[in-house]
Amino acid sequence: MDLKVPFTGILSKDESQNPEFFNWNKVKIRYCDGASFAGNQSEPETSTGLFFRGQLIWDAVMEELLSLGLANARQALLSGCSAGGLATLIHCDDFQEMLPKEVNVKCLSDAGFFLDEKDVYGERTMRAFYHAVSNLQGVTKSLQKDCISKMESSECLFPQNFVKYIKTPVFLVNPSYDWWQIHNILAPSTSDHSWFKCKRNIKDCNPSQIEILHGYRNSMLEELNQFQHSRNVGMFINSCFSHCQTWMADTWHSEDSPRINNKTIAEAVGDWYFDRKAVKEIDGPYPSNPTCHNLDFSAFHKA
Secondary structure, three states: OOOOOOOOOHHHOOOOOOOOOOOOOOOOOOOOOOOOOOOOOOOOOOOOOOOHHHHHHHHHHHHHHHHHHHHOEEEEEEEOOOOOHHHHHHHHHHHHOOOOOOOEEEEEEEOOOOOOOOOOOOOHHHHHHHHHHHHHHOOHHHHHHHOOOOOOHHHHHHHHHHHHOOOOEEEEEOOOOOOOHHHHHOOOOOOHHHHOOOEEHHOOOOOOHHHHHHHHHHHHHHHHHHHHHOOEEEEEEOOOOOOOOOOOOOHHHOOOOEEEOEEHHHHHHHHHOOOOOEEEEEEEOOOOOOOOOOOOOOOOOOO
């Protein structure tokens, strides 16, 4: 683990990189528990003796931050990417409740909208994974009560099932061709070499694979459609083959950053956070957006 983490993108103090939040106080919380700070087992795991108690880590960090000045904030934004994006959604209302009612509290989830979708082999790999994580770490107490009253707790780790119950305003940034999700949810097998090149560079996908990727995007948009008329949810969903986009300068806000309707992610988030306008930005299917920064791992993974 790096001892120092560069503060770029949404964490940058450079106004040209981060025009809306450059002069805010910022804290980065290291991700370390494997369940988006939701684990809450009362007993150790039998084979290792480890306690999975990410919820207590979250509670301790928040307690310290409140004592250091967070309690006096006038504006606050909880954000995270990938598993941190999921953690943002899980803890969004808790974060809001820690602060006075007059504080403008909102939550930004970057690449945390993981889908409960069948993979190309017809299996629900991600659902099985979340089921195992839920049992191992005892996450139920940390999840949305309205959700777990209606379905198995592990299914309430999928944002499509619980975002509608979040009372605090949230903003969803997600590529509809999310590299991590394609690699781990849609085509998770490492033994199937037919997907090897496609998963590492979308330009190497054959026409039938592109159609499957379009189908995955359609599934994401169908789930997001439930928030189209919600005043509580903003979104920036681009057709890029990427994952996290808010913590890097070149994808958050720069001259060649990904754009939808000529707005960068930073500009869209600023419009939403400061209530300048409602933001529901969704572009067309790949390869319609020439501003995308598509990931390319082909040079590092030879078959």
